[in-house]
Amino acid sequence: MKHLNSQPGVYCMNRGWRFQRNDATVFPASVSHDAVYGFSKGGGAKGPAAPDCDDSGWERVNLPHDWVTAFAPHPEGRPSQGYKDRGIAWYRRRFVLDTEDKNSQILLEFEGMSCDAAVYVNGTLLRHSFSGYNSFAVDITDMANFGAVPNVVAVRIDASGWEGWWYEGAGIYRNVWLVKKPAAHIARNGVYARPVKKADGRWSLEIQAETENSFETEQVFSLRAELFSPEGESLGTDGIRGTLGGYETAVNTFRIEAGSPRLWSPETPVLYRARVTLDGPCGTDYLEVPVGFRTIELDSETGFWLNGENRKLKGFCNHQDHAGVGAAVPYSVKEYRIRKLKDLGADAYRCAHNPDPEILDICDRLGMLVMEENRAFSSSEENLRDLEGIVKNARNHPSVILYSVFNEEPLQGTGKGRRMAGRMRDTIRRLDPDRPVMGAFNGGYMEEEGAATILDAVGINYNPARYDDFHRKYPKIPLMGSETSSAFMVRGEYRTDREAHLINSYDDECAPWGNTVRDAWRMIAERPFVAGTFVWTGFDYRGEPTPFVWPSVATFFGTYDSCGFDKDACWYYRAFWKKEKRVHLVSPWESGKEPGEPVRVQVISNCSRVEVFAGDTLQGSLDIDLYGQNELTVPYSGERLTAVGYADGKEAARDVQEPAGEPAALVLEASQPALSQGGYEAVCVNVSLVDEKGHVIPNRDMEVRFSVADGELLGVGNGDPNSHEDDRGPCRRLFHGRAQAIAAAGEELAFGKKRGAITVTAQAGALCASIEIPVAEAAYIPYLPAVEEQAVEGWGMYYRLLDEMPKVGETKEANDMNSFEPVEFMGNPQPQLSEQQDKFGWYRTRLRLGASDEERYLYFPAVLGRAWIFLDGRAAACKEAPGEAHMVVRLDGVPAGEHILEVVIQNVNREWLKAGILAPVALRTGKPGE
Numbered sequence: 001m002k003h004l005n006s007q008p009g010v011y012c013m014n015r016g017w018r019f020q021r022n023d024a025t026v027f028p029a030s031v032s033h034d035a036v037y038g039f040s041k042g043g044g045a046k047g048p049a050a051p052d053c054d055d056s057g058w059e060r061v062n063l064p065h066d067w068v069t070a071f072a073p074h075p076e077g078r079p080s081q082g083y084k085d086r087g088i089a090w091y092r093r094r095f096v097l098d099t100e101d102k103n104s105q106i107l108l109e110f111e112g113m114s115c116d117a118a119v120y121v122n123g124t125l126l127r128h129s130f131s132g133y134n135s136f137a138v139d140i141t142d143m144a145n146f147g148a149v150p151n152v153v154a155v156r157i158d159a160s161g162w163e164g165w166w167y168e169g170a171g172i173y174r175n176v177w178l179v180k181k182p183a184a185h186i187a188r189n190g191v192y193a194r195p196v197k198k199a200d201g202r203w204s205l206e207i208q209a210e211t212e213n214s215f216e217t218e219q220v221f222s223l224r225a226e227l228f229s230p231e232g233e234s235l236g237t238d239g240i241r242g243t244l245g246g247y248e249t250a251v252n253t254f255r256i257e258a259g260s261p262r263l264w265s266p267e268t269p270v271l272y273r274a275r276v277t278l279d280g281p282c283g284t285d286y287l288e289v290p291v292g293f294r295t296i297e298l299d300s301e302t303g304f305w306l307n308g309e310n311r312k313l314k315g316f317c318n319h320q321d322h323a324g325v326g327a328a329v330p331y332s333v334k335e336y337r338i339r340k341l342k343d344l345g346a347d348a349y350r351c352a353h354n355p356d357p358e359i360l361d362i363c364d365r366l367g368m369l370v371m372e373e374n375r376a377f378s379s380s381e382e383n384l385r386d387l388e389g390i391v392k393n394a395r396n397h398p399s400v401i402l403y404s405v406f407n408e409e410p411l412q413g414t415g416k417g418r419r420m421a422g423r424m425r426d427t428i429r430r431l432d433p434d435r436p437v438m439g440a441f442n443g444g445y446m447e448e449e450g451a452a453t454i455l456d457a458v459g460i461n462y463n464p465a466r467y468d469d470f471h472r473k474y475p476k477i478p479l480m481g482s483e484t485s486s487a488f489m490v491r492g493e494y495r496t497d498r499e500a501h502l503i504n505s506y507d508d509e510c511a512p513w514g515n516t517v518r519d520a521w522r523m524i525a526e527r528p529f530v531a532g533t534f535v536w537t538g539f540d541y542r543g544e545p546t547p548f549v550w551p552s553v554a555t556f557f558g559t560y561d562s563c564g565f566d567k568d569a570c571w572y573y574r575a576f577w578k579k580e581k582r583v584h585l586v587s588p589w590e591s592g593k594e595p596g597e598p599v600r601v602q603v604i605s606n607c608s609r610v611e612v613f614a615g616d617t618l619q620g621s622l623d624i625d626l627y628g629q630n631e632l633t634v635p636y637s638g639e640r641l642t643a644v645g646y647a648d649g650k651e652a653a654r655d656v657q658e659p660a661g662e663p664a665a666l667v668l669e670a671s672q673p674a675l676s677q678g679g680y681e682a683v684c685v686n687v688s689l690v691d692e693k694g695h696v697i698p699n700r701d702m703e704v705r706f707s708v709a710d711g712e713l714l715g716v717g718n719g720d721p722n723s724h725e726d727d728r729g730p731c732r733r734l735f736h737g738r739a740q741a742i743a744a745a746g747e748e749l750a751f752g753k754k755r756g757a758i759t760v761t762a763q764a765g766a767l768c769a770s771i772e773i774p775v776a777e778a779a780y781i782p783y784l785p786a787v788e789e790q791a792v793e794g795w796g797m798y799y800r801l802l803d804e805m806p807k808v809g810e811t812k813e814a815n816d817m818n819s820f821e822p823v824e825f826m827g828n829p830q831p832q833l834s835e836q837q838d839k840f841g842w843y844r845t846r847l848r849l850g851a852s853d854e855e856r857y858l859y860f861p862a863v864l865g866r867a868w869i870f871l872d873g874r875a876a877a878c879k880e881a882p883g884e885a886h887m888v889v890r891l892d893g894v895p896a897g898e899h900i901l902e903v904v905i906q907n908v909n910r911e912w913l914k915a916g917i918l919a920p921v922a923l924r925t926g927k928p929g930e
Contacts, residue, residue, distance in 0.1 A: 001111070001331075001357040002177055004781050006288040009180035013093065013108070013153075015679065016786020017172070018058035021067060021089040024048050026120070026156070029898070032814035043123035043143075048090040050848070051123050051152040052793050054896075055092045056925050057852035062679075063176060064328035065091075066114075066169035066321075068159075069715060069727040075550045078162070082542035082553045086159035086170045094150040094787040095178070102146045103282055105181040105214040107188060108138045108153060111357055112174035114327060116158040122151055132163055133354035133375045134386040135174075135393060137188050141214055147826070149920045150787045163375060164353065166319050167542030167554075169327030174358070178784050182283035184219035184244050186276055187212045189392035191287045193274035194434065195258070195294075203258040203293055207238070208251060209276045216246035221280040225254035227291070228273040230262075235272075263307050264292030264398040266347040269367035271398070290364050292398020298436050298457050298478035300471075303531035306369075306401075312524065313369060313532020314577050315348025316341055316559065317483055319541040320356060323562040324715020324727050324742045326542070330682040333742065335362050336671040340564050341538050342366060345577025349399075350482070350534040353407045355390050363399035370399045371482070371534065373440075377406035379423040387427050395432040403428050404482070406439045408461055412451050413444020421451035440482035442513075445470055452477065457531075462486065462513045464523035471529050480531040481524050486514030488547065488556040491567045491719055492698050492736025494588035494600070501548045501722050503556055505568040505586055506602050506631070511546060511557075517572045522627040525576070535559065535573075540721060554721035561719030563740040564671075564684065568604070575606040575626065581652035583610055583645035586631075589657040590698055593636040602631040607645030607652050615639035661691035663700055666762050666769040675758070675773055678780025679750040682714055683773050685741045687762045689734055696737040702764040703733045706741040710749050711758030714742040734764070749775040792858065792901070792921040796820025798842035801832060806842045808902045809873020820844050829864050829916035833907045841916060843903040847871070847923075851896045854925040858889040858901075861922070865915030866906040872899050882908045884918065888928045 002010050026049040028035035038044050047053065068084050077083035097106065110119070114132030118125060122145060127138045145151050159170035179188075190210035197203055207225040224239035238254035254276075262270040272291040277284065297305040304313050322329045322337065338349065338359075348369040351359060355372055363370050372394045376383050387405075394400045405424040411417035425437040436456035445452040445460060446469065452458045453474075459482025460466060470479060487510040488503045496504045503509050507516045514536070515523070524533045540558030547556070554562060559569045571584035586602035593599070603610050605624050612619045614637045622630040624645075634641065638659055645653035671684035687704055689697045706713055706729055715727050718735035725732055732739045741760060748754045757774040798806070799821055812819065823830060823843070833841045849856070860869070864884045869877040876889045907915035 001361045002175070002781055004779055007179070007286060008284070009104070010781055011178045011784035012781050013095070013176040013178050013784055014063040015783055016093055017061050017063065017065070018055040018092045019061040019065070019067070019089065020048070020055070020058040021087060023088040024090065034812070034814045034817060037817050045120055045123045045125060048092060048156065049120040049123060049125070049154045051791060052848055053092065053154070054790065054848055054850035054852070054923060056790070056854055056856060057850050058092070064173045064330065065171045066173045066326035066328035067171045068169050069324070069326040069328070072726070073553045073724055079545060079549055080165045080167070080543045081162065082167045083550060088156070088158045088160055089171065091155045091157070091172055092152060094152050094790065095784050096148070096150050096787055097144055097146050099147045101144075101180055103183055103215065104141070105139065105183070105185055105212070106141050106144050107179040107181070108140055109135070109177040109179060109188070110138070110172070110174070111135045111176070113155065113157055113172045114159055114168050114170050115161065115163050118156045120154040120156075130382065131375055131386055132168060134389055135357055136389060149791050150789065166544050167321050167327070169321060171328065173327040174356075181214070181285050182280055183215045183217070184211065184213050184221045184278060184280035184282060185285040186210070186278055186287045187249065189389070191274065191276045191289050191396070193289050193291050193396055195291060197295055201260075203261055205256045205258050205274060205291065207254040207256065207274055207276060209254070210249060210251050211244060211278060212249045213244035213247060218246060219244045219280050219282070221278050223252055224277045225256065226275050226277070227256045227258060228275065230270055230272060258293065261293040264294040265307055266367035266369060269365060271364060289396040290398065291396070292364065294398055296401045296435070298531060300476050300478045301529050303478070303528060304480075311347075313348040313480060313534070314346050315350055315369070315371070315532060315534040316346055316538030317350040317352040317534045317536045318538045319352060320354070321541050322539070322742075323717025323719065323740055324729070326715075326727065330680070330744070331358050331362075332672060332681040333684060334358055335366070336684055337539060337564060338362050338366055338368055340560055342368065344559070344570055344573040346538075346573070348532065348534065352537070355394065357393055360394060360397040360399055364397050368399055369401050370397070371402040371404055372400050373404040373407065374424070377409045377411070377420065379420045384424070384427050387424060388431060391428050391431040395435075401435060402457070403435055403437045404440055404459065405437060405455075408440060408442040412439060412441050413447040415449050417444070417451045418449060418454050422454040425455060436478070438482070446473060459483070462515070464515065464520065467523065467527055467530055478531060479529060481520070481533040483536050484515065484524065484533045485517055485520040486511040486536045486557055487517045487520070487569065489567050489569050490556060490721065491561045491565055501552045506600065507569065507572065517569055518627050518629060521572075521576050525627070539564065540719065545721060551724065552722050553724065556721055563686070563717050563719045563738070565686070565719050565738050571604040572629070575604050581607050581645060581647050583607055583643045583653040583655045585641060585643050585655050585657050587634075587641065587657060589636070589641045589659060591638075591659040591661070592699065595636060595638065597636040598633045599636050600631065601634045601641070602629060603643055604629050605643070605645045605653065607647050609646045611644045611646070613642045613644070658693070658695055660695040660697040661693065663689055663697055663702070663767060664692040665690055666704070666764060666767045667694070668760065668762060668769050668771040670771055670773050674776045675745050676776050676778040676780070677750060677752050678778060679745065680780065682742050682744040685743060685760045685771060687734070687739050687741070687769070689737045689764065689767075698736040701734040701736070703731055704739050704762050704764045706730050706732070707761045708743045709759040709761070710756060711746045711760070712744045714744055716741050743773075745775045752777065788925065790923040792845060792847060792923055795823050795825070795843055795845045797823040797830060797832065798844070801836055801839040801841060803839065805840060805904060808870045808904065809900070825917045825920050827918060829914040829918055833865070833905065833915040835913045836907050837913060839907055841905045841907070843905070843917065845901050847899045847901040849891070849894060849896050849899065852925070855927055856891045856923060856925050857928050858891065859922045859924050859928070860887040860917065861920070862918035863887050863905065864909070864918055866908050868904045870902040870904070890928070
């Protein structure tokens with residue numbers, strides 16, 4: 001995750017991508033000798049990986065992007081993936097680097113692509129990532145073009161397989177950045193700021209800085225570390241001077257005394273900043289990281305301690321998708337979700353089962369303790385490299401308190417699993433010696449030869465009856481409920497109907513391996529040695545529709561539904577985890593029932609006693625069991641149903657349910673008051689159908705049509721796990737009176753071309769409502785513009801000059817690698833033609849045209865000498881004047897496919913005896929002159 005001014009030279013690459021879902025190969029179409037020879041060379045990849053691939057007919061997309069949301073579910077699909085197809089696709093983007101960047105390191109940073117991704121730059125494969133969740137960087141310094149020739153990054157994503165047993169989406173679903181650094185610079189994730197509490201209770205900050213030299217010339221530099229308060233005041237510095245030899249790396253350590261800083265906690269998430277600055281002859285580089293002063297401890301008898309205070313971890317496990325947008329969740333929507341969890345009293349978040357750099361940033365700011373989880377359980381070289389990346393990204397975040405190296409692995413209780421876990425733990429400890437390393441076990445934790453005995457802590461998934469057994473056998477190993485509950489519930493449903501795939505809201509049902517909400521928390525709360533819980537799950541997610549199969553396409557586990565609307569389960573956690581007294585009625589107290597019809601009413605409360613009234617008639621006085629809660633049956637009367645909670649003999653809380661009337665209005669609420677300029681944010685707009693008193697009507701599920709003025713509709717949802725409606729809208733049926741649209745600012749508002757607000761409108765029949773969300777002026781990380789113009793590359797120049805016009809259009813022998821020598825057009829005429837009066841130079845390349853509905857033409861910006869251009873042996877353009885001029889070749893009617901493009905230039909200049917092609921040739925869309 002990048003922040004403005006946290007480091008220089010950062011550009012966002014999220015806009016201007018071309019996308020096509022296909023499985024095009026990078027191999028040449030022919031296996032002739034010349035085709036094989038060309039592919040075997042640097043930059044020789046073909047197809048969509050080639051710089052000259054014509055992608056003008058591809059779809060334009062911005063990131064984050066999950067292509068799976070465009071598809072409808074079908075019964076032959078994988079249940080774990082929400083019954084949706086995934087497949088293989090390509091992304092391409094062109095960009096230009098200034099000539100001044102030649103002496104800079106150039107990095108492309110990818111925060112996440114699902115799943116198997118191959119990254120090509122200018123036709124060369126630079127990285128193959130086998131995980132869809134880990135962030136990584138590609139150093140393109142050596143392969144980059146500088147000046148007029150665009151660079152082309154092409155990414156092939158193969159999502160035909162899977163990494164997880166949940167909805168994973170597909171595509172470049174997180175941010176992409178380009179970072180320019182001077183020759184001597186701070187390495188990516190190269191600053192580690194480690195707070196140390198000393199014996200006298202005061203603090204110091206140990207800062208480790210890794211520096212690099214990306215070029216062969218020795219670099220003299222100065223390095224300075226500095227600590228800043230939350231208000232920006234400098235609190236101390238340390239520094240050195242040094243030298244980096246060619247291509248050398250070095251690590252330096254600094255210490256700054258911090259005294260008695262304010263401590264970070266979920267209640268007071270106070271963030272300091274550490275900055276390391278490198279000044280060298282080629283420029284200045286710096287990197288700023290968050291610092292949170294806090295202590296953590298896991299004790300096998302008393303559980304978790306933060307800043308010397310004992311507390312239960314009250315957490316949720318969460319997958320990463322959200323209604324409407326799939327896995328491509330904008331930063332502000334992630335923040336909305338974490339705020340919803342905090343509203344329940346939660347203080348912990350398990351990244352199940354993969355890391356996300358944005359989540360850590362949000363949890364730092366909002367105050368949420370994080371279990372950072374590794375995806376693949378393996379001690380292979382590839383996986384340990386990914387694990388190092390996870391740790392380097394996480395170790396500066398005060399929110400991160402734990403690393404988990406696996407989840408429910410078959411090898412967890414074996415000697416193999418122990419050796420693997422030990423190597424992974426050691427990898428983590430070398431980079432971060434302070435945070436415990438654990439695994440999430442669903443068995444195998446009692447075996448002495450298994451991974452439990454080599455890790456710092458053990459998490460048990462479900463089966464809370466084994467907590468006591470484990471603690472008796474291993475009294476020195478800290479323990480937590482790493483995954484608990486797996487209770488089922490559908491928002492707004494109060495009767496289980498298995499044929500309709502609906503489950504009631506009374507906390508009656510859970511997975512065979514799980515527990516109800518109440519039983520799961522009781523088992524944690526009553527055991528001091530259990531450090532806390534991570535409930536499965538905070539939100540519903542696509543896929544894994546346990547306990548059902550088709551036509552259910554999403555899970556039933558969530559405490560919130562997939563939009564973030566409350567299920568009744570939310571109120572159990574508010575009662576368990578929050579101090580404020582509260583009471584909540586669980587019942588279908590709605591119009592349409594017969595008078596006297598018995599209604600099941602459950603009361604959720606942390607008061608000592610609750611009275612329930614129908615109208616003014618007392619229906620029952622209940623002594624509340626916090627972990628059990630209470631319920632009663634109330635005859636339906638059509639009157640108001642009221643629960644009054646008492647504490648210390650006084651009314652402390654009240655909840656009222658009233659049968660809703662006829663539809664009167666749509667009410668819209670936004671998840672945030674404003675959007676900021678920059679194009680990084682989105683807003684969730686929640687719509688409710690209400691009667692004239694403002695009561696939500698749960699049984700009139702009308703279709704709502706959404707529209708966004710001056711903005712973009714990213715997706716729609718309603719929290720129904722059985723819905724097959726289009727995620728991308730614009731229509732969605734209400735589900736028990738509610739639905740959601742996710743919207744973003746349009747181009748003009750997002751980038752300050754005009755001021756104002758987006759307007760989201762919802763219409764259902766005759767009802768219509770709108771809400772304005774202003775777009776506030778803000779500074780933001782700049783974007784590196786995408787270039788639509790495609791460079792025509794791969795030129796060769798005939799190995800000798802000719803005395804007459806060559807025979808163009810003839811087929812070159814397949815084994816002829818040397819008649820045409822590679823040539824680039826970089827601003828100067830070719831030296832072969834200099835001083836060669838009346839000689840002919842012959843140029844040749846292959847022009848690859850894709851299918852496109854747009855008009856296209858070839859543009860030669862600067863040609864010197866008499867010139868003829870031929871396409872497939874036929875004359876396409878000519879220039880008689882010997883001076884420098886541009887040339888245009890229209891491509892109207894030229895079919896898609898591969899064509900031979902040839903240029904012949906005669907040096908007929910009398911005053912300046914030079915000739916040639918002076919600048920890169922471009923394939924453009926549109927009409928010449930536009």
